[in-house]
Amino acid sequence: xxxxxxxxxxxxxxxxxxxxxxxxxxxxxxxxxxxxxxxxxxxxxxxxxxxxxxxxxxxxxxxxxxxxxxxxxxxxxxxxxxxxxxxxxxxxxxxxxxxxxxxxxxxxxxxxxxxxxxxxxxxxxxxxxxxxxxxxxxx
Numbered sequence: 001x002x003x004x005x006x007x008x009x010x011x012x013x014x015x016x017x018x019x020x021x022x023x024x025x026x027x028x029x030x031x032x033x034x035x036x037x038x039x040x041x042x043x044x045x046x047x048x049x050x051x052x053x054x055x056x057x058x059x060x061x062x063x064x065x066x067x068x069x070x071x072x073x074x075x076x077x078x079x080x081x082x083x084x085x086x087x088x089x090x091x092x093x094x095x096x097x098x099x100x101x102x103x104x105x106x107x108x109x110x111x112x113x114x115x116x117x118x119x120x121x122x123x124x125x126x127x128x129x130x131x132x133x134x135x136x137x138x139x
Contacts, residue, residue, distance in 0.1 A: 013099070013102060016102070016106065017093055017094075017096075017102070020090070020093065020105065020106070020109050021090070021093075023109075023113070024083075024086070024087060024090060024109075027083060027112075027116055028083060028087070030116075030120060031076060031079055031080045031083060031116075032080070034072075034076050034120075034123055035073075035076055035077075035080070037123075037127075038069055038072065038073045038076065041065075041069055041127075041130055042066065042069050042070075042073075044134070045062050045065055045066050045069070045130070046066070061133055062133070065126075065129060065130055065133060068126050068129075069126070069130075072119075072122060072123055072126055075119055075122075076119070076123075079115070079116060079119055082112075083112075086108070086112055089105075089108070090105065092105070093105045
């Protein structure tokens with residue numbers, strides 16, 4: 001599907017616009033997925049775990065992880081709302097008729113990309129901690 005978009009008659013600028021748009025779609029999907037995963041992990045770390053696991057769970061660890069999930073959830077909600085502002089602004093990219101205009105959007109895109117990469121990395125690292133915690137709890 002992606003290759004059809006990049007046909008030979010597209011110039012560099014058009015390709016850049018298409019990659020900005022497809023990357024933005026990926027971000028939206030990832031932010032929404034993170035939101036769902038956070039709910040899932042919060043539920044697991046919450047009440048259900050104590051009943052299913054007879055092993056004494058380190059409650060300090062569990063509450064630390066829950067706190068971290070809450071923080072990352074706040075960040076995720078913030079990124080989602082700024083993303084939707086960004087997505088609306090991105091509509092203007094189609095109206096651009098010079099490089100200066102496109103560079104304005106590209107700069108915006110790159111700043112947002114840096115922010116989101118850090119956010120995605122933070123979430124991955126938190127998931128690693130949660131998985132380690134759950135592994136210990138279920139063994």
